[in-house]
Amino acid sequence: MVSAVSYPKDFWLLWSSSIVSGIGDGVRVVALPLLATTVTRDPLLIALVTVAGTLPWVLVGPFTGALTDRLDRRRLLWRVSVFQAVLMAAFTLLIGADATPVAVLAATTFLMTSAETLAMNASAALVPELVAKDRLAPANSLLQGGHFVTSDLAGMAVGAVLFGLGPVLPFTVDTVSFALAAVLLLGIRPPTSGGAPAGRVTVRSLLRDIRAGMRWLLAHRLLRTLCVLFALSNFAVTGVLGIAVLYALEVLGVSQTGYGLLMVVVAVGGVGGLVVAPLLTSRLGLGRTIQVSLALAPVPFLVAGLTSAPLVAAGSLLLVGAGVSIGNVASMSIRQLLVPTELFGRVNSSYRLVAQGLSPLGGVFAGLLAAWYGLHAPFLFGAALFTGIVIFGAPRVSDTAVRAAESAVQEEGR
Template sequence: MRALVSARLGADFTKLWTASAVSNVGDGVTMAAGPLLIASITTNPALIGGAVFVQQLPWLLFALISGAYVDRLDRRKLVVAVNTLRAAALTALTLAVATDTTTVALVYAVFFLLGTGETLADTAAGAFLPAIVASDRLATANARLMATFTIANQFVAKPLGAWLFVIAAAVPFGVNALTFAVAAALVATIRPIPALPPVAPRRSLRMEITDGVRWLFGHRLLRTLAVSMGLANLAFCAAFATLVLYARQRLGLSDIGYGFLLTTFAVGGLIGTVLAPRLQRIVGTGTLLRAGLVVELVTHATLAITTTPLVAAAILIAFGIHTMVWGVVVVTLRQRVVPTQLLGRVGSVYSLLDLGGAALGSLLGGLLAGAWGLTTPFWVAAAVMALIAAATWRPLRTASAT
């Protein structure tokens, strides 16, 4: 398999792909072990929930700044440096856990550093990919990376992380430190590309960030996609913020049943990564994007109506397929149309809108469900998606020609 990928996408992509697989296993291990570690230190629900928030917070604080630095610096070297620093931070946490000197403040600090590094490394990797993969192979490359994330992070790593924590609390964090070190070493062997990024006169950080914002909002199709997905994420996260209660009270599922319900996303996502490049070639970008909006609308409406677990599982598999197909299509489109020197900044603006909508939606969903019932957020999300589809239907028609 690796030889085939090397032949079709190049040896440099194979190194990036392998680095992504290794680091995704490490990330997933920490995602599973992190809450267990916090819960072993404190029983305060606010402090336990805060551990997730501090890792997400850097995207809201630094996404635009990180995008600017991604366009200023050598992207390959930046990924290597960030992964090395993340390995060092996790090594410190591993030693603290092993010596029983861990505090909530230390865990928060390490998780915040990991999240900050993610804003740089993920943005840089996405901007770096077009330099090592031909334009006509970008969809396939993105699909492989997303499939690797689904398998490594969601299927393999999370149960592994919990199991390792039971064996010894320090082990999962040491494993993650090792995966970041290996990923850094792999990316360091990718051949330097002198033309990436091109040297430009240095301007203020604020002006460079503004350039990225203006470029995105000046491009009609990408502006439409960014704004519509920010609103769609608001609707999605509002609907799914109370999914665990929905599964118990509406579908009658046990905790194990809820766990299986969550895996339907991963199953659908894996199928979507396989189908995405082929579907894009057969039906075209515009048709896929429009179909995705319909799938989101139908998903929310179905979950608002049904009380049958199998129906909910089936629609969530379809939704998982859509999310990966949409992701491959949009990322590939952005990599093809955005100038190389702006890829980091434009990508970071896009990410900020995505995550901003998700954060607001998570807050809104709990309020809606608490005030008017568990199905209310799903009905609201369906109405929002209907409005988004109506507003973007014509602009998305031009996507296939881009």
């Protein structure tokens, strides 16, 4: 049970802004694919909209990570929220003018995710400054859980309903949510450590910081291994997300609202994973929790790849959502334990570059698989890939390895 006195006011302001913006994220995530289906039914084109949302982690993420270490993280979060509010307001006007071809959808998704890379790096870097080390896993679970409830649970359900009433409505809600989040972020006090400017910010200095972050990451055996495992996992997960709307409408035979409810079921699994993640990390340890999160995926992917029954598919994907959330909490806690505060932004962005680097290819690959072999194919491929990850990769991320890495950090700090 988390009490308000367990965390400072600034953490709760960060949490509240995440809750509010999460509502907008949820309605947008479910409404964008539905909007895309009104433009085209080509699986590859629809998958490309999802791919556009993964490219920033590769193309923009390293730069935003370096900025996180050089600038005031609170101000960065506020500026990102303002930018996202303005961008979604402009996009809403384009929808009203019926001027949203696939290219506009992809460009908007790319820009929104680019801003998100900066916000997520800054938010993750702030958490260790706001809470004690022994509270990192519960704090991450609380932060991610709150966002999950409002985005993937409430937001998606509301988004599906609002889209049925009119395509402009969900994106209007998205705009307002980011504006309110910006107001909340103004209340957070500037951090007392980390994120301080280190000279004038130039392209050359950012590139130097990016190289330093990548070198640090690649030299760290445990985090390097974790990166590869999550890169392969994201390849499979992004692939099925890219064609999920067509899978729901054409294979499962549900309506647009039904697709939104299917995503809500996945989100319920995600929320469940976030709730049990602190318990798992305390009982099993961070390494074994990572292994459990990966082991949850193969069978649900296989079942989803073989069924055309909505309830069976929903039950399977619920477990996938739980596994993703558990893995996210544990992997974030490991990074926050092992990466120095002054390097966190650039190392975390390098981690995400590797972990998300295969996601665009996963989206394209799944779109091609669906076009050639049907909408079940990406799920079957994902089941095979996750099986290989569990057998050959997961044993390398053990509790022993995590404890050894943490001990090395403590020795360096003496």
